[in-house]
Amino acid sequence: MPEHRQEIISGTLLIVESPVIAETINRLGLPQLEAIATRGYAWLPKLTPTGQLVARANPDLPEVRKELRHKAPAFTQICIACDDDPSGAFIARATAKYLGKRGGIRFGKLKGLTKESLEEMTATAVPEPADQSEQLRRHFFIRQAFKRITTIQLPLHTQLAVAILARPFETNSFVTLDESRVFRAVRPVKTDFAATFIVSRSSTSGLYTAVPKPPSTAFLPYVTGQSFAGTQERLNRLFCFQDEALSHNLISYPRTRSSAWYNENWEMLSEQFQRKYPEQICIPKAMRAVADSKSNHDALHVTRLVHTPHSLRPFLKSDLLHLYQKLYARTTEALAVPDEIHQDKVWMDESGDYFESEPVASGRSTETLKPVFALENFMQALLETGWVSPGSLGSALDGVLRSGHIILKKHPLTHPELAVHAAIQKLISGCNRTFDLMETATALKSDESLSPEQFNHRCTQLLRDGI
Numbered sequence: 382m383p384e385h386r387q388e389i390i391s392g393t394l395l396i397v398e399s400p401v402i403a404e405t406i407n408r409l410g411l412p413q414l415e416a417i418a419t420r421g422y423a424w425l426p427k428l429t430p431t432g433q434l435v436a437r438a439n440p441d442l443p444e445v446r447k448e449l450r451h452k453a454p455a456f457t458q459i460c461i462a463c464d465d466d467p468s469g470a471f472i473a474r475a476t477a478k479y480l481g482k483r484g485g486i487r488f489g490k491l492k493g494l495t496k497e498s499l500e501e502m503t504a505t506a507v508p509e510p511a512d513q514s515e516q517l518r519r520h521f522f523i524r525q526a527f528k529r530i531t532t533i534q535l536p537l538h539t540q541l542a543v544a545i546l547a548r549p550f551e552t553n554s555f556v557t558l559d560e561s562r563v564f565r566a567v568r569p570v571k572t573d574f575a576a577t578f579i580v581s582r583s584s585t586s587g588l589y590t591a592v593p594k595p596p597s598t599a600f601l602p603y604v605t606g607q608s609f610a611g612t613q614e615r616l617n618r619l620f621c622f623q624d625e626a627l628s629h630n631l632i633s634y635p636r637t638r639s640s641a642w643y644n645e646n647w648e649m650l651s652e653q654f655q656r657k658y659p660e661q662i663c664i665p666k667a668m669r670a671v672a673d674s675k676s677n678h679d680a681l682h683v684t685r686l687v688h689t690p691h692s693l694r695p696f697l698k699s700d701l702l703h704l705y706q707k708l709y710a711r712t713t714e715a716l717a718v719p720d721e722i723h724q725d726k727v728w729m730d731e732s733g734d735y736f737e738s739e740p741v742a743s744g745r746s747t748e749t750l751k752p753v754f755a756l757e758n759f760m761q762a763l764l765e766t767g768w769v770s771p772g773s774l775g776s777a778l779d780g781v782l783r784s785g786h787i788i789l790k791k792h793p794l795t796h797p798e799l800a801v802h803a804a805i806q807k808l809i810s811g812c813n814r815t816f817d818l819m820e821t822a823t824a825l826k827s828d829e830s831l832s833p834e835q836f837n838h839r840c841t842q843l844l845r846d847g848i
Contacts, residue, residue, distance in 0.1 A: 393413060396417060396461045399418055400420055403416040405621040406494060420445055422472060423445045424479070426518075434517060446479065460489050461488050462502060493629065496628075522840060526841055527822075535808070543809060548573070550752075554755050558750075562748075564737065564738050567590070568591060579748075579750075581728060581730075586724055588722045608775070609776075612775060619701050620632050629685060632682065633684060653687070654716045682708075722735075728748065767826075825840055
């Protein structure tokens, strides 16, 4: 029988992680471009007994590898666009190694799901991705070593959560002891759960409400869902939303632990803001929260301020519209000079910190406040440990809350706050030790002066002997 020869397509096979994103790209119907997904780790990162990181085929995803093997030979170009972080870089390299077509494989960064952004990505793709394998190897080495020495029978995420809640924290949110009124600090105040603040009316004027930071992935609690993982999925759906009347994505890529925007996005959004709201003033450049140049992603934002929530009402379902409304508001609030605090709302504590009351307080001259550790504060702190990725934040929080060791209190006046369950107060010291160990290990993980062998030795010694 004659040998069957696969037809060669003069086009690009685009490989991404998310099947939702792949499906969205294919719905665009772009000629000579087809997207398929690895569905995350089609190859699992595994440590060898000598501490080397290798890729092993994920036994749960054989169909992914089969599809890649079948389709790749038919295209003249292959572009791999995984998340711009150590895990994404690992998936990209493992995929490229599996396909073996090094000459025809390039690596790009996915910034949007429009025709223009996809064409730009494929045009600017590079032959080699940034090598982040040592960062990922160190991450898994620490986790594996940590599992061998821990004595606390709680999942790692829960241990970190308990430690975060037991430590001093910074917050702008306060409430009176009877929880009848909310106060907001003009600048973040470092405190702990046991602290109380006595505030008195102040005659100071010219104070402004604190400027909210651009939202990270921890923005997701603003939408009520059956689970936080489900709520995070709504962010993904909103990012992937398409309509013939829209030529671009509605929001930026929802994978970030950063609460700052890249400088070019600050400029782009501030220009849009001034055109859309000429009566308002943008905050000065000195006050802008600009993302570090090494940040994998900048903070979330809507991409076009001209698309107000009202204008999108005919296009979005109620759950996505609600999320977009909140995200639009936070985007504009982070750009605008805040309102001046009305004189009747200004209070001050003995340390000289100023507070704004909501609503205007009663005729009393003093109030006693307690701090509120809001859910968004907690989620941001969990992300900043580096042990929870933005992509798994929702499922990690669901796991913490299912454990019953952390209580989610739905306060009528503030965002949901969290507290440590009284039954595990005795575990706090152990969890704090966990946190200290992980914090120190994270510093080692980021020390580029250490060779792999030096890192292995220092990390093993740290986790064996403690700090």
